Amino acid sequence: MHQKSKRWGAAVALIAAGGLLAGCASSGSSGDVTYWSAFVSKDTERYYQEHYVDAFNEQSDDTKVKMEVKQLQNLGSLTDTAVSAGRGADVVYSAGPSSALGFASAKRIDALDDYAAEYGWADKLQPWAYQASQVDGTLYSVPVEYGSIVMYYNPGVFEEHGWTVPTTLAEFEKVATEAQAAGMMPVGAGNSGYQAQSEWYLSAFLNMAVGPEKLYQALTGEAKFTDPEFVDAISLFQQQIDKKWWGGGKDRWFTNTDTDLFTGLADGTVAMYITGTWSFGDAGRYFGEAAGNDAEWDWAPLPSLSDDVAPGVYPMAIGTSLSVNSASKQADAAAEYIDFVIDDPARSYDYLAATGQNPPPLSDIASMPDTVDERSARLYTEAPESGNLGYASWTFFPAATDTYLWSEFDKIITGDLTPQAYLEGLQKVFDGELAAGKVITPFEPVPGA
Amino acid sequence: MTSATARIGAGPAVRRPRRRRRLVAWLFIAPLAIVNLLVIGGPGLSSLLFSFTDWDGLGQANFVGIDNYVELFQSPNVLAAIWHNLLWTLFFLIVPISMALLGAFLLSRLRRGQVLFRTLYFIPYVLATIVSATVWRQILSPDAGIGAALANLGFDGLAGVNFLGDPSLALGSVAFVNNWQWWGFLLVLFLAAMQGVNPALYEAARLDGANAWREFWHITLPGIRPTLMFLVLMTVIWSFLVFDYVYILTQGGPAGSSDVLATVLYRTAFSEQRAGYASAMAMLLSSISAVVVAGYLILRKKLDWDV
Incomplete structure (x- = not known):
């Protein structure tokens, strides 16, 4: 009997010890935190390794981050595959809140509200970005890179032709007409090599011609993409493409690359180029x-192409968001690392200065150092201050709607689809995704900003 | 009676080695069969199941019956892609096979330099697709490609021709590039097969006064029929699976003019995140291959081909 109770005691102790160990493991108080990332260049990778990984590991006693570098082209698909199988890194990469929503709906990433409260993320991040990263009021991802779409131009060329940066439709048309008369491509555009590139221009055009308020209504289901404002906008875009203002028209659109257009901007054959701040x-x-x-380059906020839209809209885009893998045994440590990435504005802005990489949408914009290129510093201070914030399609449109937007737009360019039919198809796809809960809640626009 | 007794008596002794041989054969087949079952059978079965769901690749998969298949056959983009695959198949059944047959027949009559030409024609096949596609993209560029180069020399027939950016030319241009890489491989296979044809048949034909065409038609073609039929079969299957050149050169554009089933499938699965619907497309692709193979087997049986 005595012997038996001893055995029971040992068994209970073992179970208790096991439970404690399991508790330690799930609390993630020690061990390596894994993180998959990808970089545009080796220099950027080295900088990140030194200032974001090694620096974290040096200041942390318990937690060590182990970064695995993947290819930029397949980081997303590798992460999707691994996370959907209940594996992947502890810190989960996603290409913005729409991608993170998929993980959240599948319960593959953890809710971050407790961590947000612990680390004060609502105060550290700009309100629009924090709001866009929530799903039904719960935070699931932390935006760590953001940017916008602006109009690039060559100041020397503008000066030579006596142009001022357009802010209204009339001014935009004047510059475009004169540029075309001078033998230039008025607005750079093209999608050779990257078909989805068309959505850069489409996002810009919708924000310029329809405006953030109407886009917000469409994204929340209050309005339809088939409403006259959208039909008029796509019709106007199609007319301007037919006039060969954008990308030289359908004969050149499918041949131009991003490199061609920047080269054209530098050599004076392209007057304006509307693209991302990346x-x-x-x-x-x-x-x-x-x-x-x-030659030199500069940028200006987007003009307004409608009387109902205030000039200078910034379509906001979140390029990278980080979340905590629900399969992670190091959840606390993973959250600690995410906080490290956005915790120090000086570190983020130094990264921007050294590599040109987009910073996190930090609410602290006052501590932008002088080392940051003046044009970048201007963007990251003026955009949040302006309040005239719009929506980039790849951040705020759900996956199938976004794919439809750019893939079917080819047919608008070639004239195989009417704006009405194009938008009816868009609305149909969007309705399905809205009903399936695949649309993130966009931030509310500032009326008349 | 004696022989019958002997046969009866020898039965178990004969059966034992036969059984052993079968066992050994199964043992040889088993590793590959197990790997195929795991790598092809498992995912194949799961794709079949997912094709009846609305799975997005991450979350829960809800059963939607045959909705994906109905949508598949109502989608203009999918139907256009199937049409492009059929055109692609037709092109690859005619152009590279004809070129390779003719090339191989001519090379087979060469006494010197055969190895040199064989190597030259085979080189494109060993180049990485990404390399040859990137080079061809430059060659076909209206600004810096062959059209612009010829225009500089005074021949402006191809000036401004946008091979990959013109919806009416894109699919044909991609097929042309793919054929550039492909036909040399077929040539080498046909040449190897032609070298297996009995030379006495050619000598006899020549004695009978047959010309080169008659030799080719009556001796060469029947002599390489197993190789020819195999490559025709594979061409049909590969033509429906084509992806790499299309994706690298045009990504299915402009306006879907060079989309094939595999590029639509890829976009559906990874851009639209509709893994269930993409699975239905994968099932369609597999079914086409299965029909082709079944048709081939039936023909083989009916015509009593020894291939």
Whole structure:
């Protein structure tokens, strides 16, 4: 009997010890935190490793981050496959809140509200980005890179032709008409090599011509993409493409690459180029000494192409969001690392200065150092301050709607689809995704901003 | 009676080695069969099941019956892609096979330099697809490609021709590039098969006064029929699976003009995140291959081909 109770005691102790160990493991108080990432260049990777991984590991006693570098092209699909199988890194990458929503719906990533409260993320992040990262009021991802779409131009070329940066439809049409008369491509556009590139221009056009308020209504189901404002906008875009203002029209759209268009901007054959601010980092290689010319680039906020839209709209885009894998045994440590990535504005802005990489949408924009390129610093201070924020399709449109947007737009360019039919198809796909809960709640626009 | 007794008496002794041989054969087959079952059978079965769901690749898969298949056959993009696959198949059944047959027949009559030409024609096949596709993209560029180069020399017939950016030319241009890589491989296979044809048949034909065409038609073609039929079969299957050149050169554009089933499937699965619907497309692709193979087997049986 005595012997038997001893055995029972040992068994209970073992179970208790096991439980304690399991508790330690799930609390993630120690051990390696894995993180998959990808970079545009080796230099950027080295900088990140030194300032975001090694620096974290040096200051942390318990937690060590182990970064695995993947290819930029397949980081998303690798993560999707691994996370859907209940595996993958502890810190989960996603290409913005729409991608994170898929993980959240599948319960593959953890709710972050407790961590958000612990680390004060609502205060650290700009309100629109924090709001966009929530699913039904619960935070599931933390945005760590953001940008916008702006109009790039060559100040020397504008000066030569006596143009001022357009802010209204009339001014935009004047510059486009004169540029075309001068033998230039008025607005750079094209999708050779990357079919989805069309959505950069489409996102810009919808924000310029329809405006954030109407887009917000459509994204929340209050309005339809088939409403006259959208039909008019796509019709106007189609007319401008037919006039060969954008990308030289259908004969050139499918041939132009991003490189061609920046080269054209530098050599004066392209007047304006409307694209993402992710090019701030490498636009320099087409201009000035590095490119063997004396050209310069600058940017301006997007013009308004409708009386109902205030000029200077910034379509907001979140390029990278981080979440905590629900299969992680190091959840607390993973959250600690995510906080490290956004915790220090100086570190984020130094990264921007050194590599041109988009910073997190931090609410602290005052501590932007002088080392940041003036054009980048202007963007990351003016955009949040302006309040005139719009919606980039790849961040706020659900996956199938977004794919329809750019893939079917080819048929608008070739004239195989009418704007009405195109938008009816868009609305149909969107309705399905809205009903299936695949649309993130967009931030509310500032009326008349 | 004696022989019958002997046969009866020898039965178990004969059966034992036969059984052993069968066992050994199964043992040889088993590793590959197990790997195929795991790598092809498992995912194949799960694809079949997912094709009846609305699975997005991450979350819960809800049963939707045959909705995906109904949508598949009502989708203009899918139907256009199937049509492009059929055109692609027709092109690859005619152009590279004809070129390779003719090339191999001519090379087979060469006494010197055969190895050199065989190597030259085979080189494109060993190049990485991404390399040859990227080079061809430059060659076909209206700004920096062959059209612009010829225009500089005064021949402006191809000037401004946008091979990959013109919806009416894109599919044909991609097929042309793929054929550039492909036909040399077929040539080498046909040449190897032709070298297996009995030379005495050619000598006899020549004695009977047959010309080169008659030799080709009556001796070469029947002599390489197993190889020819196998490559025709594989061409049909590969033509429906084509993806790499299309994706690298045009991604199915412009406006879907070079979309094939595999590019639509890829976009559906990874951009639209509709893994269930993409699974239905995969089932369609597999079914087409299965029909082709079944048709081939039936023909083989009916015509009593020894291939």
